[in-house]
Amino acid sequence: MESNGMPRASLEKAGQSHEPAAHRWLVFISVVIGTFMVNVDSSIVNVAVPVLQRDFHVGPGALQWVISGYLLVVTAMLPMIGGMSDRTDRRTCYIAGVTVFSLGSALCAWSTDVDQLIVFRLVQALGGAAIMGNVMSIISYTFPAGQRGRPLGLVNSVVAAGTIVGPALGGALTAAVGWKSIFWVNIPLGMISIVMSLAFLRRMSTNRSMARFDWMGSLWFFVAMAGTLLFLSNGNSWGWMSGRSIMAGGLSIGAWLLFMMRESRIREPLIDLRLFRSARFAIGNVAGYLSYVIMMFPTFILPLFLHQVMHEPIAHVGLLMTSQAVAMILISPVAGWLTDKYGPKWPTTVGMAIVTAALLWMAGFGSGTSKPAVVAAQALFGLGMGLFTAPNNVSILESVPVAQTGLIGSLLATIRNFGRVSGVALAVVLLETAIGTSSHYSESALVIGSRIAFGSAAILGAVATLLISTRMAASSKTTVI
Incomplete structure (x- = not known):
């Protein structure tokens, strides 16, 4: 082959x-x-x-x-x-x-x-x-x-x-x-x-020769991604149905369609869409995208919750927010070792299940929530993310030929950035369903908005967990290098 x-x-x-x-x-x-x-x-x-x-x-x-x-x-x-x-x-x-x-x-x-x-x-x-x-x-x-x-x-x-x-x-x-x-x-x-x-x-x-490099596909991808990011990043301030939002969204959709049409027809596409026929590759990327969307919910919502509901000084908020990153730092090397020893399937599945559980915990936060509970929930969330991310990346990278790992590594980074932007936009929309767009809102409204947002994120976590658990264990159909 x-x-x-x-x-x-x-x-x-x-x-x-x-x-x-x-x-x-x-x-x-x-x-x-x-x-x-x-x-x-x-x-x-x-x-x-x-x-x-x-x-x-x-x-x-x-x-x-x-x-x-x-x-x-x-x-x-x-x-x-x-x-x-x-x-x-x-x-x-x-x-x-x-x-x-x-x-x-x-x-x-x-x-x-x-x-x-x-x-x-x-x-x-x-x-x-x-x-x-x-x-x-x-x-x-x-x-x-x-x-x-x-x-x-x-x-x-x-x-x-x-x-x-x-x-x-x-x-x-x-x-x-x-x-x-x-x-x-x-x-x-x-x-x-x-x-x-x-x-x-x-x-x-x-x-491989640069003569056949897909410059036009690269251009369409740039336009499509730029339009999407502009729409997601500014839609809330512009108004989702404003002229600028419709223009950015329309430009994005048109460029994505042109990009996919081109990629499916040329011999050496920028992104070989046939890779997504592999369940291991496709599910890994979808689950990875969902994980980065989910990751932004605590990052965006908890500082507001800590300051305006729990009345923590801004100086303390940053300190209380570090437990997630610390947990990821500690668990990520362990997750890598587990992947080398046992493969990526169980670490990714268990990791995303832990993330979902942590989000359900956060969805129960209210005015009586204690600081140790916030720190512990974030640490649990970081543990799950750390357990999921490296094994999932290994699974994706080892499902393609090593000659394409530059593109796939770039694709993973693209999905990470795109997921973060999408996560912030979604968190804002969900939060504002309860508190509105005004800068003046009650503590109870913020609590309700936080619960809606974290509950929705937990649903996304459950979907990702289900996807990962159904990933084909029979890797013989997928290239492992």
Whole structure:
């Protein structure tokens, strides 16, 4: 059997690293530094928004694009960058990504107005997409099948650590040195990653020609994803049936239809839709998307609940919200080890069932809820997410040829970002069914809204659990590399 003109045996051999275990982990450290840098940066900027507003004398609408523009470009560019790295060299693409991200960080620090900052954040986003689109693929090339669970689990721990470190580091640096420091901090991390990558990463290429790269498919995907993100991110403020929302939604639907028509007809599509014929691949991606949608519910709703229902000071809210990330940091490596030893089916199923149980617990929160209960529920939620995510990623990556892991790694990152945007939009809609759009609402209305939102998220968790439990155990029909 062949894939894209390359014999299956050659693909398998390409994905098996014969280097010593110590060298593999040096490769892992090289790329995980980039992962940490990107994830810290995604949350570190949010803390500086009030300072940026004061220094640049602009409103929230303009500053929104400092964050939203970055997310839009990263999400829409990921499949194109992943597909290109599958045809060129993952080592070169990753190093170029870190270089561009570091350069973009320096340019952001030199910005003298908000327009410059937005443009340079887009430069950062291109580098960030190249980093995110290659990390999982490099790990798949470096570690043989049956040994990828632990490193992918540790990647999840690093992502969770970035969510903790980002706001705390951003607040400390902004207060002590100024907002420019939140961008300068990326430079030493980027330099370390570049030096280590040059020293330890080997060439990782399938030598597939760029002549047949699906540039038109990449364009349609970018337009479709950009339209979807604009609709989901702004529909609540624009009005879901406003002219701008209808235009963004219509553009998105039209571009998605054109994208799928093209992908089903050409010989080397950007995303091979036939991959979704595999139950293991399709269910893994759908369940992964639902998990990222669900993940945003506690992140968005609990700060409001803690501050306005439980009357916790803002300074305490951040501390009370860390138990989820801490649980994910601790359990993700264990989940990876369990996957290497027993396979991904049971960790993913049990993990999502735990997530659903935690959401049901949160759906019962009220004015009499204690702080330990909130911390414990989040820790249970983080435990379930940590148990689910790495095994699910392993299952998806090992269901495709190793020559396509650049694209699939990018697709996983795209689904993660898209799921987060969808989750925030859905949480807002559900919450506002009870409290309305006014900034003035009662505590009881917020409690009811929280229960509706968390109850709905629990239903999505139950659906994901059911999907995972029905995933075919007979992997013989699916390629395992």
